[in-house]
């Protein structure tokens with residue numbers, strides 16, 4: 033369609049008025065599951081969300097939030113914030129990073145691209161470093177992709193390889209790090225048999241080392257830098273299996289929070305610091321938790337922490353993590369080209385927009401919502417507010433997080449009369465759910481419900497409309513289950529706590545005094561997913577969605 037004026041102009045909706053204030057609330061990690069003791073949303077006191085559910089089927093329904101409905105490789109893939117918010121904002125389903133990397137690897141195209149050629153220039157004299165999340169969670173990275181890349185890189189000439197691992201325990205069960213390291217060590221041993229000098233060089237838990245996001249705590253990235261680049265860490269081991277096992281035992285840290293460590297040789301020297309002339313690939317496909325490291329690796333001017341040494345390397349991301357910043361400059365696989373998002377259309381069509389969350393989710397309702405684009409479409413029409421998150425804590429300690437502050441900002445924006453769309457992400461169910469602390473997650477869910485109430489009250493006052501939904505499940509199921517759905521017990525008879533997201537659908541509720549009485553959910557889109565929400569919201573602003581958007585979920589009955 034291009035960017036001509038005609039191209040951006042949306043058609044008027046034949047029945048729905050313009051100018052209403054529409055609150056769009058994304059409850060992060062809030063899925064729908066059967067009620068039981070591990071469903072924290074069920075256990076929590078959530079009168080507001082419960083009352084919305086009474087609107088079924090006309091004003092409350094479920095939408096799909098995982099797998100192919102959000103562009104992931106298969107329906108065994110749980111949803112996540114990136115793909116969820118991409119779908120919500122873009123209104124279409126894009127093949128996402130996980131899938132794009134799969135096909136680039138299986139076709140071998142990854143080795144023909146500019147990015148690989150660039151890192152290959154260092155293979156003769158330098159080391160290839162691979163940094164990323166060692167996990168099969170499929171949210172930020174996948175172990176099988178790393179395995180394939182290791183094999184492919186060595187076949188394409190890499191002679192010395194160092195892997196810098198980040199242990200997970202967030203998108204996968206806690207304790208699985210040991211098995212992943214064993215698998216990787218097997219692969220590296222096979223490479224060594226073929227004459228490739230391949231080793232694990234450093235590591236640490238993802239939440240403690242490297243994978244911070246939205247600049248919440250640069251100390252996390254610095255700890256990684258010290259280990260990966262400088263070869264310095266508080267813990268030194270001769271091998272990574274021992275490192276992970278001992279650190280879990282002795283420091284009592286879980287996989288997410290393992291302290292940084294380096295692997296040393298018989299003389300106590302780090303086996304793989306990053307040096308001038310080396311190549312580095314960050315093998316996560318997802319952007320949010322790699323952007324900060326990418327900046328540290330790429331930017332000549334950098335003042336976020338003292339890098340001590342800034343090696344002259346050839347660096348490529350698995351994907352380009354930020355299209356606006358063109359960061360990193362080199363990448364192995366092109367990211368999905370998400371364009372013409374609902375946010376851009378609405379702003380063009382005069383819809384004044386306010387978006388808010390706290391730091392740890394701020395980019396979700398802005399960057400991800402806008403198709404992985406940072407910044408405003410039109411600064412005069414939009415205001416994005418970030419409330420600083422607490423840093424240096426696990427969120428089970430503060431399960432209320434900043435939900436009420438976010439709701440207050442939303443309330444003020446709604447009452448100000450300045451905005452037509454007020455969009456927020458409430459992080460609690462997800463961020464606290466990831467800690468695996470059930471009691472705290474119950475408090476988190478109650479707080480998110482209180483925040484929704486505050487927003488609905490404001491909508492009531494301005495005769496507006498609300499759209500309440502979620503990006504994927506998490507807090508509604510906190511236990512690992514077998515195929516029959518029964519909790520899996522460990523050898524001591526304890527349930528295995530599920531810290532990850534789920535495959536569950538999420539609720540979608542609409543209402544408010546500004547919604548015409550005849551508006552209800554259609555019955556002919558039973559498999560609707562998050563991508564159908566954009567057209568629905570456009571309708572509620574009084575516009576028809578573009579033809580290629582996934583269909584709206586509402587219809588207007590003549591009364």
Ligand SMILES: O=C(O)[C@H](O)COP(=O)(O)O
Pocket residue numbers: 060061111112113114171172202203321462466
């Ligand atoms: O990055 C994280 O915190 C988890 O891996 C995924 O959670 P999110 O998709 O809700 O951000």
Ligand SMILES: [Mn+2]
Pocket residue numbers: 060061112113114116462503504
């Ligand atoms: Mn999320």
Ligand SMILES: [Mn+2]
Pocket residue numbers: 061113462463466506533
């Ligand atoms: Mn999450």
